[in-house]
Amino acid sequence: MHKKSLIVANWKMHLNTHQASTLVHRLHEHIQHHRDVEVVLAPSMLTLQPISVEVDRRRFRLSAQDAYPKDEGVYTGEVSFAMLGDLVHYCIVGHSARRLYFEESNDLIRDKVSAAVRNEIVPILCVGETKTERENGEGRAVVHAQLTTALMNLTSADIENIVIAYEPVWAISTFDGIIAKPSEVQEMITYIRRQIADLYGPKAAQDLRVLYGGSVNEHDARDYLSLDGVDGALVGAASLNYKQFSEIVAVAHNVQVEKASR
Numbered sequence: 001m002h003k004k005s006l007i008v009a010n011w012k013m014h015l016n017t018h019q020a021s022t023l024v025h026r027l028h029e030h031i032q033h034h035r036d037v038e039v040v041l042a043p044s045m046l047t048l049q050p051i052s053v054e055v056d057r058r059r060f061r062l063s064a065q066d067a068y069p070k071d072e073g074v075y076t077g078e079v080s081f082a083m084l085g086d087l088v089h090y091c092i093v094g095h096s097a098r099r100l101y102f103e104e105s106n107d108l109i110r111d112k113v114s115a116a117v118r119n120e121i122v123p124i125l126c127v128g129e130t131k132t133e134r135e136n137g138e139g140r141a142v143v144h145a146q147l148t149t150a151l152m153n154l155t156s157a158d159i160e161n162i163v164i165a166y167e168p169v170w171a172i173s174t175f176d177g178i179i180a181k182p183s184e185v186q187e188m189i190t191y192i193r194r195q196i197a198d199l200y201g202p203k204a205a206q207d208l209r210v211l212y213g214g215s216v217n218e219h220d221a222r223d224y225l226s227l228d229g230v231d232g233a234l235v236g237a238a239s240l241n242y243k244q245f246s247e248i249v250a251v252a253h254n255v256q257v258e259k260a261s262r
């Protein structure tokens with residue numbers, strides 16, 4: 001059986017409760033349910049709760065965009081993975097916006113990954129190099145350090161329950177928004193799987209779900225989703241538009257049908 005394609009909508013810090021509810025309504029109308037595609041919505045922390053009661057959970061899963069690694073305590077203003085347990089299936093961890101704007105270190109991200117796994121939430125671990133790091137020829141070394149530190153506390157059984165998203169920072173619309181060539185994406189996705197194979201063995205590397213993220217839209221989604229070893233996409237800006245996002249989901253289904261017939 002083929003792995004499901006995973007399409008994640010990262011709404012970032014957009015949409016108040018009313019706007020988020022309207023978007024969910026539109027997505028219900030426009031996204032066709034396909035067994036081979038899993039659609040995940042990652043709204044802001046504010047709107048997670050109201051959306052959780054509105055959303056058809058047979059068609060959409062929910063993700064948080066971040067959470068705090070301690071389960072409870074004096075951490076004023078924070079929400080823990082433990083608190084999110086009933087609400088979400090996934091949580092994005094180590095998104096480049098968190099790494100850059102909030103100076104999250106690889107060590108903190110490792111603790112978040114561990115907290116997610118401990119609380120039975122699937123972390124969507126984001127890794128990726130900045131433009132300068134790439135230009136300096138440090139891309140692989142940066143991704144290697146991000147991966148090995150973040151996964152340090154996990155067993156090979158845990159690895160089955162994580163998702164990795166390769167998001168080159170230079171390709172994210174918020175930052176430089178350069179369109180990554182599929183060949184560039186392919187190279188790093190292959191490198192990531194090789195790292196996982198070295199750490200956890202070939203089966204873990206094969207079973208792991210690896211996504212691509214970076215200005216994915218309805219026009220270029222096919223180019224990325226068709227790549228070998230790409231199991232889905234993390235979509236930012238285009239996920240705020242129901243037409244664009246619905247088309248990306250439709251493309252994911254078509255690619256799945258093609259991959260299954262290969």
Ligand code: PEP
Pocket residue numbers: 010012095167171172173174213214215216234235236237238
């Ligand atoms: C993201 O938010 O993870 C992302 C990839 O954003 P965008 O699609 O807007 O580049």
